[in-house]
Amino acid sequence: MNPVDDLVRLCAGQRVFVLVGAGCSTESGIPDYRGPGTLQRARNPIQYRAFISDPAQRRRYWARSAVGWPAVGSAQPNPAHRALAGFEQLGLTPGIVTQNVDGLHQAAGSREIVELHGALREVICLRCGAIEPRAEMQRRIESLNGPIPDLARQMAALAPDGDAEIDPGSSFQVPDCRTCGGTLKPNVVFFGENVPRERVELCYRWLAESTAVLVVGSSLTVFSGYRFVKRAHERALPIGIVNLGPTRADALATLCIDGRAGTVLPSLLSQLARSRGET
């Protein structure tokens, strides 16, 4: 029996709470943190307190972000994102709860989304709260520091093994808020920072009206996503997981499919649509 058939049965006729992680976007070229092959290049992500309190850490964050942003900013949704948008169009879910910060669900056409950890496409001023598009911040970084390819070369020279901790040095300049001159931060939740309460409450409301749970491409190592699966298990909801490799919640799940989101989800969607006569 094809495991996707079991997942179809788990989701059919249900209102499905969908929780997504970085594994949904690896097929769009954005690496995850804890997939097969990623552990050896995992780095310690910046902590909120370090970013807030240390200008050198902020400089380092923004220099690396300036080099990394073009790849994230130009990434395109893959079949998994499009299948999840189809879930919403068929009325199968109250919405997508994503731990991703890449904006690819919107690009695929999803409308009801909670971006649990915020959005990289925005930059927020820590003093006045003004929001600026990340693309605009990139232009301002380039106008202060020169073209990004030059910066990338300079940083690669600082990291001869090509994958070491890099320090752009004190010459790198970080733009301030255009409105008040305050410190800017990407509008994402850093490690050591809390997810805003109203975001979490909306997820719990969606979970309360759901009758099944689908986890896609998340190791569930991070508690802010894991807690919803835990709550679903307490409510005895059926839980399906589509993930390459193990997750923290495998023991709570009704069904675990060790497969690629971009393959499993389109197949799931087309079978669910067919079972409702909407092919």
Ligand code: NAD
């Ligand atoms: P994670 O890296 O801990 O886990 C991702 C899981 O997805 C891994 O188990 C991996 O094996 C699996 N996976 C990889 N490719 C897959 C595929 N094609 N199909 C199915 N599974 C696949 O990710 P997480 O649980 O989301 O936690 C990481 C944290 O880092 C999140 O809080 C997130 O905000 C952040 N993050 C976001 C992005 C993004 O926005 N795309 C990328 C990296 C990290």
